[in-house]
Amino acid sequence: MRTDVTTGGHDEVAQQTQTATDAGRFRRGRRTRSARKIALGVAGIVGFLVTWQLLPTLGIVDPRYFPTATETLAQLGEDVRDLEFWRNVGRTLTKWGLGLLIATVLATVLGTIIGLVPFLRRATHTTVEFLRPIPSVALIPLAVLLFGYQIQSALLIIVYASFWQVFIQVLYGVADVDAVARDTARSFGLSRGSRVVNLVFPTALPYLMTGLRLAAAVALILAITAEMFIGNPGLGREIVFAQSAGNWPAVYALVIVTGVLGLIINLVFRAIERRTLSWHQSVRGEDVL
Amino acid sequence: MKKSLATLGVLAAAALALSGCTDSAAPPAASPGASGDAEPTEMTTVRVAALPIAETGALWAAMEEGIFEEHGLEIEVVPAQGGANAIPALLSGDIQFAIGQPFGPIRADQQDLGVVIVGNYANSNAEGDDVNAVVALGDSGITRPADLAGKKVSVNTIGAAGDLTIRKAVQDDGGDPSSIEFVEVIFPDVPAQLEAGTMDAAWAPDPFRGIVLGAGGVSVVQPYQATIPGLTVLTSITTQALLDEDPELVAAYAEAMAEALEWAASNEEAVRAAIATNLEIPEEAAAGITLPTFTWDLADAGIEELGDLAVEFAYIEAAPDYETMIQQQ
Amino acid sequence: MTLYTSTVVTPRRPARVWAKIGENTLYAIGLPVILVVLWGIWATVAPAQFFPSPVELIEAFVETWIGPAFFTDVLPSLARLGIGILVSIAVGIAAGTLIGLNRWLRDLLEPMLEFFRAVPPPVLLPIVVVLMGPTDAMKVVVIVVGSVWPILLNTIEGVRSTDSVMTETARSFAVSRSERLRFLVLPAASPRIMAGVRQSLSIALILMVISELGYSSSGLGFQIVYFQRNYLIAEMWSGILLLGLIGVLLAAIFGFVERRVLRWYHGIKEVERA
Numbered sequence: 100m101r102t103d104v105t106t107g108g109h110d111e112v113a114q115q116t117q118t119a120t121d122a123g124r125f126r127r128g129r130r131t132r133s134a135r136k137i138a139l140g141v142a143g144i145v146g147f148l149v150t151w152q153l154l155p156t157l158g159i160v161d162p163r164y165f166p167t168a169t170e171t172l173a174q175l176g177e178d179v180r181d182l183e184f185w186r187n188v189g190r191t192l193t194k195w196g197l198g199l200l201i202a203t204v205l206a207t208v209l210g211t212i213i214g215l216v217p218f219l220r221r222a223t224h225t226t227v228e229f230l231r232p233i234p235s236v237a238l239i240p241l242a243v244l245l246f247g248y249q250i251q252s253a254l255l256i257i258v259y260a261s262f263w264q265v266f267i268q269v270l271y272g273v274a275d276v277d278a279v280a281r282d283t284a285r286s287f288g289l290s291r292g293s294r295v296v297n298l299v300f301p302t303a304l305p306y307l308m309t310g311l312r313l314a315a316a317v318a319l320i321l322a323i324t325a326e327m328f329i330g331n332p333g334l335g336r337e338i339v340f341a342q343s344a345g346n347w348p349a350v351y352a353l354v355i356v357t358g359v360l361g362l363i364i365n366l367v368f369r370a371i372e373r374r375t376l377s378w379h380q381s382v383r384g385e386d387v388l
Numbered sequence: 389m390k391k392s393l394a395t396l397g398v399l400a401a402a403a404l405a406l407s408g409c410t411d412s413a414a415p416p417a418a419s420p421g422a423s424g425d426a427e428p429t430e431m432t433t434v435r436v437a438a439l440p441i442a443e444t445g446a447l448w449a450a451m452e453e454g455i456f457e458e459h460g461l462e463i464e465v466v467p468a469q470g471g472a473n474a475i476p477a478l479l480s481g482d483i484q485f486a487i488g489q490p491f492g493p494i495r496a497d498q499q500d501l502g503v504v505i506v507g508n509y510a511n512s513n514a515e516g517d518d519v520n521a522v523v524a525l526g527d528s529g530i531t532r533p534a535d536l537a538g539k540k541v542s543v544n545t546i547g548a549a550g551d552l553t554i555r556k557a558v559q560d561d562g563g564d565p566s567s568i569e570f571v572e573v574i575f576p577d578v579p580a581q582l583e584a585g586t587m588d589a590a591w592a593p594d595p596f597r598g599i600v601l602g603a604g605g606v607s608v609v610q611p612y613q614a615t616i617p618g619l620t621v622l623t624s625i626t627t628q629a630l631l632d633e634d635p636e637l638v639a640a641y642a643e644a645m646a647e648a649l650e651w652a653a654s655n656e657e658a659v660r661a662a663i664a665t666n667l668e669i670p671e672e673a674a675a676g677i678t679l680p681t682f683t684w685d686l687a688d689a690g691i692e693e694l695g696d697l698a699v700e701f702a703y704i705e706a707a708p709d710y711e712t713m714i715q716q717q
Numbered sequence: 718m719t720l721y722t723s724t725v726v727t728p729r730r731p732a733r734v735w736a737k738i739g740e741n742t743l744y745a746i747g748l749p750v751i752l753v754v755l756w757g758i759w760a761t762v763a764p765a766q767f768f769p770s771p772v773e774l775i776e777a778f779v780e781t782w783i784g785p786a787f788f789t790d791v792l793p794s795l796a797r798l799g800i801g802i803l804v805s806i807a808v809g810i811a812a813g814t815l816i817g818l819n820r821w822l823r824d825l826l827e828p829m830l831e832f833f834r835a836v837p838p839p840v841l842l843p844i845v846v847v848l849m850g851p852t853d854a855m856k857v858v859v860i861v862v863g864s865v866w867p868i869l870l871n872t873i874e875g876v877r878s879t880d881s882v883m884t885e886t887a888r889s890f891a892v893s894r895s896e897r898l899r900f901l902v903l904p905a906a907s908p909r910i911m912a913g914v915r916q917s918l919s920i921a922l923i924l925m926v927i928s929e930l931g932y933s934s935s936g937l938g939f940q941i942v943y944f945q946r947n948y949l950i951a952e953m954w955s956g957i958l959l960l961g962l963i964g965v966l967l968a969a970i971f972g973f974v975e976r977r978v979l980r981w982y983h984g985i986k987e988v989e990r991a
Contacts, residue, residue, distance in 0.1 A: 139824035147829050164580055164847045182411040221744045226752070232964025234923040236930075236938075237957045240945030244767045247477030248466065320837040327839055328930055330469050335840070339469050342843040343440060344667060345576040354840050361835030472946045499948040542851070546934055547943070571851040571934050586850030 166348040174348040175355060184337075188360070191333040194250055195322045198257030199315055206262045206314075207307065210269030215299065220270075231267070235260035235321055239328055248332075253325035261318045265310035272306025273299055308375045312368035319361055334360075431462045434641060435483040437474040440467050442594060442674075443510050443519075443622055445663035446682045447487065449655065450648030452662060459644035472545070475503055478627050485641060486625045490691050491548040493625055494698060497708040502628035506717045507642055508689050509649065510680035514618035517678045518610035520593040522554060525582055526604040530589055533609045534563035539588040542573035542581065547703060549619070549694060550591045553611035555701055560614070565701070579603070594677040595669070615697070620689035621680050631715070642717035646684035653682045686716045769951040774958065777951035782959055786940070794937040795963070797853060798925045801860030805917055809865045810910060813872025814903070823873065834870060838863025838920065839927050851932035859928040864917035871913030875906025908982050911975050918967050926960070937963075 148168045155162035166174075178184045213219045235256045246252035276299055284294050326335025334353055341349035438444045447465065450456065456463045466483055468474045474486040475496050486492075487509050496503035512519050522541065524530040530539065536558050543550035555565035573581055578590040579599045589608060592600065601607060612619040624645060631638055652659050656679060664674040691714060698704045753771050760770030769777070782791060816822050816830075841862055849855035879902050887897050903910075929938030941956035976983065 136824045139821060140828045143825040143827070143829050146825075160848065161580065164844075177410075180410055222748050225745045226748045228968070229749070229961060229965055232919065232922070232968050233957065233961040234919070234926055234964065236923050236926045237941060237960045240941055240953050241767065241957070243473050243945060244476045244948075244950075245480065247480040247482035248473070249480070249482050316835075320839065323837045324839045324927065327842075328927075330467075330473050336467075336469070338840060338843060340440060340467065342847075343469065343574060343576055344669075346668070347847075350843055354836060354844070357840050358832050358836035361837060362832055365831075365835055472942075495947050501948060547946070569934070571932065573851055573932055577847050580847060581850050584850050586852055 164347055166351060170348045171351040171355070175352040178349070178352055178356070187332065187334050187337055188356070190331075191319075191322055191326065191335070191360070194253045194257060194325070194331065194333065195315075195318050197250075198254050198322065199261055199311075199318045201254065202258045202261035202314060202318070203265050203311060205258070206265035206310070207269055210266045211273055211295075211299070211303070214270045214273030214303075215295070220274075227266075231263045236324060236328075239325070242325070243329055248330050250331060252329050253322060253331045256325045256329075257318050257321045260321050261314035264314040264317055265307065268306040268310030268313070269303055272303030275306070276302045305372070305376050308368075308372040312365075312372050315364050315368045316361065319357075319364055323357055431457070431460055432637060432640075433462045433464055434485065434637070435464045435466050437466045437468040437477060437483045437486040437488070439469070439487070440667065442663050442667065442677050443680055444487065445659040445666070445679075446510070446649060446652035448666050449658040449662035450652055453648075453651065453655075453658065455648045455651060456644045459640050459647075461640060461644055475501075475625070478503065478625065481629075484626060484630060484637070487622050488625055489549055490620055490623050490689070490694060491552075491698075493623070493713055494691075494695055494704065494708050497713045498704055498706070504626055504628050504631060504712070505623045505686070505691070505714045506626050506631070506638060507624040507645060507684045508620055508686045509622040509624050509645075509684075510682050511618050511620050511689060512612040512680055513678070514613065518613045519621060519678050519680045520550075520591060520612065521597055521610045522589050522591045522608040523578075523582070523597055523600040523605045524589040524608055525600075526606055528588060528606075530608055531606060533557045533561035533614070536568055536589060536608065537563035537565070538567045538569075540569045540571060540586075542571050542578060542587050542590040544572065544575055544591075546570050546572050550611070552694070552697055552701060552703060553615045553619070554591060554609070556697055557609050557611045557614040561609075595673050598676055616690040616693045618681070618688050618690060619694060620686075620691060623686070623689065623691070624684075628712070638717055642684070649682040649684045686714060767950055769954055773951045774954050777949075778955035778958060781940075781952050781955050790935050790937055790940050791959070793853075793935065794925060794929065797856050797928070797936075798860065798921060801857045801864065801925070802918065802921050804857065804861050805865040805868055805921065806914060808861065809868025809913065809917070810872050810903075813869045813910075814876050814898070814906075816869075817873040817876030817906075818902070823877070830870065834866040838924055842927060842931055846932050851934075855932065856925075856928035856936075860921050860924045863924045864921040867913040867916035867920070868910065869913075871909045871916075872906060875909030876902055878909075879905050904981075908979055911979055915971060915975070918971055919964070922960070922964055922967065 151168040154160050155165045155167050213223055238256055238259060242252035242255040246255070280298060281294075284298050289297070322333065323335040323338075325331055326333040327339050328335075330336055330339075334357060338350055338353045338357075341347075341353065436447070438447055444465075447463070451463055451465075466477075468477075468486070468488075472492070474483070474488050475492050477483045478486055479501060490505060493503045493505050510519075522533075522536070530536060533554075536554070541551075541554065543554070551568075551570045555568065558565045558568065571587055573587065573590065575592050575596050578592045578596045581587055582590055582600060582605070583603075590600070591611065597607070612621075626638060659679065659682075660671075660674045660677070663669070663677065664671045667674075692710055695704075695708045695710070699707050757771045760768065760773075764770070816826060838859075842859060845855055845859050845862065849858060883901060883905070884897070887901050892901070926938035926941075929936035930942060933939040937956065937960065941953055941960075944950075944953035944956060
């Protein structure tokens with residue numbers, strides 16, 4: 100590089116060239132960085148598959164109850180071409196979606212009402228804190244007695260658990276209204292309804308989206324649990340049947356399917372949440388995880 | 389990037405569809421014995437809960453043979469995964485009939501829930517090879533029922549005919565039944581758990597019993613045969629409510645089932661074929677299964693003895709009201 | 718002329734301590750009491766087959782759980798729950814710290830971790846159960862396998878987002894690696910880790926029940942199902958009630974621990990908010 104810089108003009112040009120090279124290097128660095136990331140990720144997946152293949156082949160785990168990766172993936176390939184498999188996916192997703200919808204509507208309505216009235220908040224606090232930790236699976240015996248194999252028994256479990264996720268978030272959201280904004284709205288003479296629509300809803304919306312994301316994951320877990328332990332038709336029941344038949348490749352294949360389903364749901368709802376968060380800048384306690 | 393992903397997705401879906409999808413739930417080919425020349429009678433759909441086990445082979449085979457269609461019944465088999473949930477499903481009206489072990493109705497009767505056994509389905513074998521047995525590994529040192537005292541024994545459901553008859557068998561052989569530790573393990577996992585040593589003995593039916601015996605295991609006792617020979621394995625169950633509201637349906641079902649079971653008892657090949665198809669096991673495995681005695685008649689079912697045994701071992705508080713609980717159709 | 722210099726004393730309002738306590742108690746038990754009374758009335762007027770009256774429920778609760786069942790079923794279940802939670806925390810924090818601090822390790826494992834986290838835990842029950850048999854260890858493994866994920870992932874996030882200025886400062890002060898870990902990275906990540914622990918507590922409770930639904934002969938979850946199978950409705954409900962109480966207890970213990978561990982964090986937040 101030039102060492103005998105004397106005039107400012109030369110300096111600026113040198114400066115600009117340096118910045119240009121730096122920027123180029125930065126962009127190149129970014130590209131290599133993400134390429135490396137993808138490469139490592141793929142390596143991780145491959146490494147996992149290789150380990151999985153080796154464990155039963157080398158006899159470290161019993162190959163009768165722990166099929167190799169190739170066996171499982173072959174079974175998965177067969178399943179994907181089976182119409183009944185897709186019907187089961189549909190059944191699981193139906194109860195998931197229905198349960199999530201009911202839970203969200205109930206929780207939003209109740210959460211908004213209770214959140215906006217301080218008296219109700221205080222009065223319901225202990226009841227909520229007692230009912231909330233009851234694990235939904237404890238209600239499975241009750242659901243079976245009430246509804247047998249019908250979808251309502253699954254919905255009971257799903258709605259009960261998902262409701263709390265959304266309810267708590269909506270409660271936080273409604274309470275998080277900025278005090279200054281609220282007082283301004285009041286002093287401007289906005290009606291109660293208008294305040295709710297223009298002030299409370301936008302504040303609570305990101306919280307609602309977080310609650311929705313959490314509830315979506317919980318709803319899937321409970322939909323599958325209901326199918327496994329109550330016997331509603333769906334992926335969970337198929338897992339139990341495959342287990343009863345000793346068809347372990349089928350069991351593992353279905354486990355993978357449920358994982359993929361969970362992954363897709365996670366990604367979709369995380370994306371939705373980020374969209375609604377993008378314009379909103381409140382300080383929030385619950386982490387995006 | 390997103391657009392190309394989308395087109396890729398559509399192409400993949402199209403490829404899948406074109407490559408020919410299978411349908412594992414498609415109904416089997418038209419049954420040969422269907423009444424084609426009689427006027428089409430109005431078919432009533434009947435939901436029947438049955439376990440996905442070998443014994444249900446008779447039902448499957450009879451359905452394929454068209455016996456139920458002849459009686460105007462279209463059977464929809466609802467796969468149950470444990471008799472326990474079948475009875476609440478009956479009570480809530482979700483299903484009309486259930487094929488399950490007699491202990492379910494016995495327990496329901498304790499609470500006067502109105503569950504009725506209207507017919508038999510399958511009895512165990514009073515002599516020779518029974519449908520189930522307690523097996524152990526060859527080197528376990530367990531050879532007779534009394535050896536089970538103080539050991540860990542698995543059954544598929546605790547508090548039912550399995551562990552009850554095992555206790556009685558041990559007691560009859562001079563052992564202490566209260567020292568047995570029962571665990572719940574589903575039948576298909578029995579060979580693995582025995583081998584792994586997580587339990588000492590297991591009560592299992594075919595084909596799992598056969599797997600253990602084939603690997604050098606021993607048959608310790610056949611508890612049904614040892615305590616109540618010919619004890620019923622599965623019965624046909626419904627509710628008092630259905631009996632009161634729709635006696636014609638129950639009568640039609642009873643007639644159809646009686647005929648179906650009689651047919652199955654003399655058409656072993658068809659039953660084994662149905663087992664192989666529905667349970668997706670190879671034909672040789674289906675050939676080696678010891679079949680029970682299919683019958684609709686409750687005469688030698690031994691349910692009363694089972695109930696009395698249950699009271700003796702304090703499984704239930706009081707003897708069941710057999711008059712209301714058993715109403716042979 | 719003297720200047721009246723003494724300060725004006727306004728009479729202090731009498732401390733409404735008892736009134737305040739009374740008010741708080743009323744809020745706390747008001748709604749529950751009303752609900753129980755309504756339930757009692759409904760049970761007397763229109764007794765439903767599967768819903769016992771409050772009196773029956775309390776009776777069944779006392780009879781069932783206060784006695785030998787407490788030692789044969791409840792305590793073992795709680796012990797497995799406790800061990801499962803502690804193992805999850807230990808594994809989650811240890812693995813999470815290791816993965817969070819090493820960028821290449823994180824990139825390598827991230828896709829697989831995302832996938833495993835998404836698998837609904839109950840689905841793994843048949844697999845764990847057949848590989849490990851009807852043992853206590855199996856039940857603990859079921860709990861750990863499901864509840865380790867929130868802690869693991871939150872630890873990774875927390876460790877990764879340690880303030881770089883603080884890291885550089887610590888490094889320029891020649892603070893050793895292990896000291897940095899103990900006094901900088903982990904404390905900075907602790908709010909996030911605590912959030913993960915809170916999530917995993919509820920998952921652990923669910924899995925404790927599920928782990929007893931297969932291959933069990935005792936335990937709280939097993940007993941509830943046993944009651945259902947025998948149509949002992951009041952006893953079944955008493956089990957559900959007990960599970961609820963355990964959940965509340967867990968939440969209370971967690972709240973207590975969190976307040977102590979994150980004392981400094983709450984302090985900072987209060988100052989920020991003021």
